[in-house]
Amino acid sequence: MKVLDSLSENGDLKDKEREVMHWAYFPSDSSCNQFAAWVKSENYELHFTGKDEDSSDCYTKFTHVGAMHLVDITNHTIKLGKKARELGGRYDGWETSVEKK
Numbered sequence: 001m002k003v004l005d006s007l008s009e010n011g012d013l014k015d016k017e018r019e020v021m022h023w024a025y026f027p028s029d030s031s032c033n034q035f036a037a038w039v040k041s042e043n044y045e046l047h048f049t050g051k052d053e054d055s056s057d058c059y060t061k062f063t064h065v066g067a068m069h070l071v072d073i074t075n076h077t078i079k080l081g082k083k084a085r086e087l088g089g090r091y092d093g094w095e096t097s098v099e100k101k
Helices: 002-009 029-041 070-086
Strands: 018-026 045-051 058-066 090-096
Touching: 002 090, 018 029, 018 070, 029 045, 029 058, 029 070, 058 070, 070 090
Parallel strands: none
Antiparallel strands: 018 058, 018 090, 045 058
């Protein structure tokens, strides 16, 4: 909700579709790679899978294109969080650009 509120406060056009970046972290390469394969099977675009420079965790960075309606983004975050937890990891959130035109 904080991100959606911030977008709105900055004049975002919530109907305009744009790229949304997501992250998920895992304690093992195996679970990270399983999540990355699942992300791709769910039609997300995978941008990175590998070690975090600041910790021993493996993480994935991936995107989807969508609008900024609460129900739309929540459908993604709930599904992503559930799958990350199933694999022993954690979904770390999302970010996107403010679209005014």
